[in-house]
Amino acid sequence: MPLVFTLAFRNLFHDRLRLVATVIGIVFSIVLVMVQMGLYLGFGQMVTTMIDHTSADLWIVPTGTKCFEDPSLLDTRQRSRALAVGGVAEAIPVVIGFADWRTPGGSSTPVFVVGSDLRSGGLKPWNVVEGRVESLSTPNAVAIDRSYFDRLGVSGLGARAEIRQQSVRVAAVTSGIRSFTTTPYVFMDVDRARAHTGVPSNKATYFLVRVAQGNSVDAVRQRLSSTLSDVEVLTPAEFSDRSRAFWLFGTGAGAALFAGALLGVIVGTIIVAQTLYSSTKEHLNEFATLRAIGSSRKYIYKVIICQALLNAVIGFGLAAMVGALVVHLTASTALPIVITPALGIALFLLTIVMCVASAIAAIMKVTRIDPAVVFTR
Amino acid sequence: MEAINVAKVLGDGPAQVRALKGVSLSLRGGELTLLMGPSGSGKTTLLSILGCMLTPTEGTVHVCGNCVSGHGAEDLAKLRRNQIGFVFQSYHLFPTLTAADNVRLALDVRSTRDKHAMTKANEALAKVGLAHKTKSYPRQLSGGEQQRVAIARAVVGNPSVILADEPTAALDSENGKAIMKLLVEIAKDADRGVLVVTHDPRLVPYADRIIHIEDGNIVREQSREGATQLQDILERA
Numbered sequence: 001m002p003l004v005f006t007l008a009f010r011n012l013f014h015d016r017l018r019l020v021a022t023v024i025g026i027v028f029s030i031v032l033v034m035v036q037m038g039l040y041l042g043f044g045q046m047v048t049t050m051i052d053h054t055s056a057d058l059w060i061v062p063t064g065t066k067c068f069e070d071p072s073l074l075d076t077r078q079r080s081r082a083l084a085v086g087g088v089a090e091a092i093p094v095v096i097g098f099a100d101w102r103t104p105g106g107s108s109t110p111v112f113v114v115g116s117d118l119r120s121g122g123l124k125p126w127n128v129v130e131g132r133v134e135s136l137s138t139p140n141a142v143a144i145d146r147s148y149f150d151r152l153g154v155s156g157l158g159a160r161a162e163i164r165q166q167s168v169r170v171a172a173v174t175s176g177i178r179s180f181t182t183t184p185y186v187f188m189d190v191d192r193a194r195a196h197t198g199v200p201s202n203k204a205t206y207f208l209v210r211v212a213q214g215n216s217v218d219a220v221r222q223r224l225s226s227t228l229s230d231v232e233v234l235t236p237a238e239f240s241d242r243s244r245a246f247w248l249f250g251t252g253a254g255a256a257l258f259a260g261a262l263l264g265v266i267v268g269t270i271i272v273a274q275t276l277y278s279s280t281k282e283h284l285n286e287f288a289t290l291r292a293i294g295s296s297r298k299y300i301y302k303v304i305i306c307q308a309l310l311n312a313v314i315g316f317g318l319a320a321m322v323g324a325l326v327v328h329l330t331a332s333t334a335l336p337i338v339i340t341p342a343l344g345i346a347l348f349l350l351t352i353v354m355c356v357a358s359a360i361a362a363i364m365k366v367t368r369i370d371p372a373v374v375f376t377r
Numbered sequence: 378m379e380a381i382n383v384a385k386v387l388g389d390g391p392a393q394v395r396a397l398k399g400v401s402l403s404l405r406g407g408e409l410t411l412l413m414g415p416s417g418s419g420k421t422t423l424l425s426i427l428g429c430m431l432t433p434t435e436g437t438v439h440v441c442g443n444c445v446s447g448h449g450a451e452d453l454a455k456l457r458r459n460q461i462g463f464v465f466q467s468y469h470l471f472p473t474l475t476a477a478d479n480v481r482l483a484l485d486v487r488s489t490r491d492k493h494a495m496t497k498a499n500e501a502l503a504k505v506g507l508a509h510k511t512k513s514y515p516r517q518l519s520g521g522e523q524q525r526v527a528i529a530r531a532v533v534g535n536p537s538v539i540l541a542d543e544p545t546a547a548l549d550s551e552n553g554k555a556i557m558k559l560l561v562e563i564a565k566d567a568d569r570g571v572l573v574v575t576h577d578p579r580l581v582p583y584a585d586r587i588i589h590i591e592d593g594n595i596v597r598e599q600s601r602e603g604a605t606q607l608q609d610i611l612e613r614a
Contacts, residue, residue, distance in 0.1 A: 003478060003485040010473030289469040292430060293530070294458020295486035296451060371454075372430040374465055375421045375542050 004299070008306035011283055019311075022275040026315025027322060029268020030351055034323045036261035037347070038337030040254060042330075045338055046180035047247040048240040050114065054123045056208035057217050059234045060091065060224065066250065067243040069112070069181075071097055073203040078228055082207060085223045087215030092122035093204035095190050097197030098183070102162040103153025111152070111163065111186045112179060115193020122208040125187040130157045131172035136189055141171035147332070148184035163196040178334050180247075209233075265354060272311060272358035280304060280362035284369065291371035300366050304359050312355035316348050378427060378538050378570060379403040383436035384593075385422050396422040398593040399436065404538060404570035409561055409583060412574045414590035420574045421542065423590065427572065428461055428540050429453040441537055458487050462531030464541035464560075468523045470515040476502060476526045477511040483530045501529035505559055521552030528559055539563060539571045545580065557583040 012019055045052075050068050051059075060082060062072035082091040095115040102108045116123035124133050125143040135141055142163075144152060154161060159170045163186070172187070179185055194201055211220045217235070224233045234242070248254030280287070287300050323339055330337045385397040396419045404410055404427075414420050425431035426438060429445055430453070438445050440460050445453065457463075462483075470479045480498035484490070489497075499511050505525040515523055524544060531539055541560060545553030557573075561583050564571040573580065581587060582601065589597040 002490070003481060006478060007471065007474065007482075010471075014473050285469070286471050289465075289471070290482070290486065291454065292428070292457070292463055292469075293483055293486060294454050294456075294461070296454055299486055370430075371457075372425040372428075374463070374469055375425060 004302045005306055008303050008310060011279060011286075011303070012307050012310050015279065015282070018275055018279060019314075022272060022311050023315050023318060025271030025275065026268055026311060026351065026355070027319045029264045029271065029354070030316060030319035030347060031322050031326070032264030032267070033261045033350065034319060034339060034343075034347055035326060035337055036257045036264065037343055038323070038327065038339050039335065040248070040257045040261075041338040041340060041343060042336045043180060043253065043257070044244045044248060046178070046335060048243050049177070050123065050185075051236055051240045051243060053126050054208060054236065055210075056092070056122060056236060057211040058209035058221055058224065059236065059239045060207040060209060060228065060231050061234060061239065062205075063230050063232055065232065065242075066246040068239070069096065071205070073199060073205060074207065074231060076202045076204060078231060079204070079207050081228055082209060082224060085220065085227050087212050087220040087223065088209055089212035090120055090122075090208070090210040092117045092120040092208040092210070093190050094123050094206040094208060095193040095197060095199050095203075096205045097193070097199060099163045099186075099196045101152055101184075101186070102165075104159070104161060105153050107153065109151055109153075110183050112181070112183045113163070113193050113197050114185055114187050115190040115197075116187075116208075117190050120208075120210075125172060125174045125177065127175045127177060128172050129175045131170075133172055135171040136187065138171060140167050140169045140192075141188065142168045142192075143172035143174055143187040144170055144184060145174045145177045147176075147178055151184060164198070166195060168196075176332065180335060182334050265350065268351075269354050269358050272308070272355050273361050276304070276308060276311070276355075276358050277361045277365065279307065280365055284365070285374075287366050288369050288371055288373050291369055292374045297367065301363055304362050304366065305356055308355040308359040309352065312351045315355070316351040319347075319351070320344070378441075378572075379439045380423070380427060380433075381437050381439070383423070383426055383433045383438065385419075385426060385431065386434045387422070396593055397426070397433070400590070400593070400595050401436075402588055402595060402598075404572050406537070406570050407565065407567040408585040409564035409571045409573065411580055411584040411587045412572055412590060413576060413578075413587055415576060418590045419593040420576075420590055422593075424540055424542055424572075424574050427538075428463060429456050458483075458534065460537050462534065462536040462539045464524070464527050464531050464539065464544045466543035466546050468515070468520075468527045468547075470523055470526055470530075472515050475512050475514055476507060476518065476529075479515070479526055480529045480533050483534050487534055489534075497533055498529070501533040502526065504532075505529045519552070520548050521555060524548060524552070524556050525559065528556070528563070532563055537569055539569065541571065541573045543575055543577075544573060545575070545577060550579070553577075553579070 062074055079091045082088055097113050099111055099113050100108050101111040118124055118136050154170055157170055161168055177185055211217050221233050290300055327337055327339050381401050383397055383400045387394045387396050412420055426433050477498045480501050481494050484494045502511050505528050507525050545556050560571055584601050587599045
């Protein structure tokens with residue numbers, strides 16, 4: 001084992017209390033950053049979950065639409081025009097909107113209605129655990145997520161309630177389709193969605209375009225854009241990005257999450273810097289001896305940086321375990337914390353950068369060391 | 378190693394002290410030289426300058442024929458690790474490292490990290506009589522044993538000069554004698570000079586040459602015989 005590593009390791013473990021304090025500082029800092037960034041990713045996924053689960057090549061949206069939940073409407077004549085554009089195989093209407101759900105017990109709660117032409121399968125519920133999607137074509141049929149049973153006052157398949165004084169029946173139950181607004185999604189046929197949200201029969205919120213085989217999506221998009229007026233034609237990725245940008249940055253939620261993450265980095269850096277500095281100060285005599293017997297500054301820096309890296313590895317290892325637990329505990333909540341492999345790697349690199357940056361103060365202290373002090377101590 | 382007309386001013390303004398006032402001396406291979414003087418005489422300042430840790434205000438120092446004037450801190454560190462071994466009064470061992478690792482450290486800073494480094498460290502410890510203590514930590518060793526480890530660390534890189542600062546001051550007389558005998562053995566190498574700084578007259582019999590320093594000046598230089606005779610006269614008087 002290289003002696004630099006041995007020296008760094010022993011210096012670090014020599015004072016266990018300080019090591020524990022350092023590691024707790026790193027874990028606290030990294031978990032804070034992890035949670036903030038995990039929330040950011042989780043939120044980003046949640047706000048685009050409908051778009052991500054839609055089977056479409058292009059979205060026709062009202063001009064200026066900021067996000068999926070935007071209630072602006074399109075005229076169905078736009079659909080007829082779209083269908084006339086070469087390369088367009090389908091233009092499936094989607095109707096969304098808030099409505100009032102009245103439970104069998106008489107209480108009411110807001111819901112978010114999502115209606116689509118179920119025969120075309122543009123935007124239909126997924127993760128169906130009870131009932132069948134096909135049964136949504138039957139009268140009054142709706143699909144809800146089982147996590148909202150209590151809120152909606154129902155007990156499962158076959159339960160009845162009212163939306164806008166019209167009877168609905170739970171014909172399919174999904175699992176894990178949760179709304180970041182906490183307002184439950186209710187899936188149904190597009191015509192029923194119009195009736196429940198008050199959208200006129202000649203209007204729709206979006207049209208989902210499917211491009212005919214053999215046609216370029218880009219070319220069809222250009223033709224649609226030049227043919228249709230007062231609409232935007234977006235790819236699913238563009239619509240996702242726009243929705244995410246609106247919710248994360250238009251509302252300030254993303255900035256708050258980033259500010260929290262930055263705070264975590266600052267707190268972590270200060271804690272590690274403080275403990276590393278005091279450790280270096282305590283071992284100053286040894287560093288002076290090293291300098292006296294002829295070690296280069298680089299050699300001493302290696303010892304300190306090695307200590308910082310050991311701190312980083314230990315701290316990150318523990319933070320990763322806490323992170324895994326947090327991910328597990330929040331998996332089925334309204335806002336799950338999502339940690340992707342890329343985020344994991346980024347956090348590890350951040351921990352290393354943070355710990356090495358923390359070593360700067362200690363290095364500056366050692367740089368000023370006078371080797372001649374070994375004769376007077 | 379040679380110092381020519383070395384002067385050193387320490388501090389600024391009214392607190393300024395002229396610690397050395399034009400000192401010249403040379404260390405020769407195969408000799409153990411004692412640098413003796415009372416507290417505040419300039420011993421440690423001279424040792425720091427000879428050890429390339431402090432630069433003189435005036436004069437020059439030559440190590441193995443190279444003038445060290447104008448060298449930067451890193452060049453001086455390189456000179457120290459290649460040419461000079463140090464033995465300190467309070468040993469300055471690394472408490473978290475074993476005796477063998479403490480010795481190996483002197484090789485490690487020289488970038489000697491081959492598989493023989495540990496063998497060399499163990500051999501150096503064997504030469505100072507600590508073959509059985511290679512895995513002991515400083516806290517498990519007596520003062521005399523710790524100073525032996527420090528001597529092993531000083532010689533393991535085969536330097537041309539050993540500078541020892543009060544190496545027996547923290548030891549009882551038996552351990553002090555043993556340490557001096559070791560230093561005498563080390564000084565038998567014709568290519569290596571040993572300078573021991575002390576104020577303990579009991580070390581005189583071990584020296585080949587004694588240099589007396591007072592108030593920043595070298596006041597006397599004697600051979601061992603001359604010093605011993607003088608000591609006898611003083612003791613009889």
